[in-house]
Amino acid sequence: MPSLRAGDYDLVMAIQSPRDADRWYRVLAGRYTATTSLSCDCPAWIYNRTGNRTCKHTAFAAERLQPTTPTPTLTIPRMRLDHPFIGATRTQWAPLRQFVPADGWELHVARVQIGSDAFRLIEMRATGPDGMRAAGTVALAEQHHQTVGAQATAIAGWSGYAIAAAFCRQAGVPLTGEPPAHYRLDRTASDRRQTGAQPATDDTRAILQIGNQRDLGDGLTPTQRAENTLRLFLGATTYALLEQRHFLDVSSGLRPDRVYRIRRDPQKRYERRIRVFEGGRYVNDFCVVRAQSVPEADHYLTVYFGLIANEAWVLSVVGHGNVFSPWSDGGERETVPAVWQPRTAPTVAA
């Protein structure tokens, strides 16, 4: 059964409102139908109840998704980690800093028209573990004349989310957090049509906070920013589960029946060892030490993301010297069984 929770939607692009620089329209693609169905959270799409639901944003995105659409006009060469858009994305998303190599980043920029308004379309592409590819696309309204810093933080929020989510999906673990959105599926409707605008979720607020933090001067510390990113990435429900239980389970993609229980210090100060279960039995602790000066939430997200998208790398870090007997790091007895679940078939890269 399709659900937002199961990651049945992809963020195709985020489009800035020409009227309000802080307002973004999210074009999402449903993945549970044979043909890609696009939705948008602008009023025109939400209140259009006719059979063939479109708006200028979905029309634009649909055209971009056609393989025959020419590539954008300007490609910024690889190896430009100093580019502010890429730099901001790597700052915001610790796992991408870790898993996308220096030459794995690309930017493609085009001047486009959406409806009657001029936009700069920025597509960020990343090549990650095992050649997995992902992209995030943001359309900036030209008339806002925002600073590079304001543009960079918005692009980092949206594109970083889209890229990180796409890597997890390709690894067979569709996220976790739903794409930031403020509408929901009406599960009782047989045609599964959208029910219309809902109040902005915490996820939406989180991503907007990320997108605007420099200009707002909200004084976020790296620790607060890392916590926001973790929360955004996990989604409100999974994040709440982590807050309540202080662990999340990830089923191994390499070894059937193995589950990694990734624990979190309730005080969010120290990294905890990962409890490894095989066949439901607690067999080992794995120790992954964080790099100095990295916020604890960055480390947690990197390990969580890593065990999904690049498990072999995490295991190589653990090696032989960082495997310990059970209960080597605290005596907490979780009562929740660690149940291995198979990964879904990998989907084709965007």
Ligand SMILES: [Zn+2]
């Ligand atoms: Zn729209």
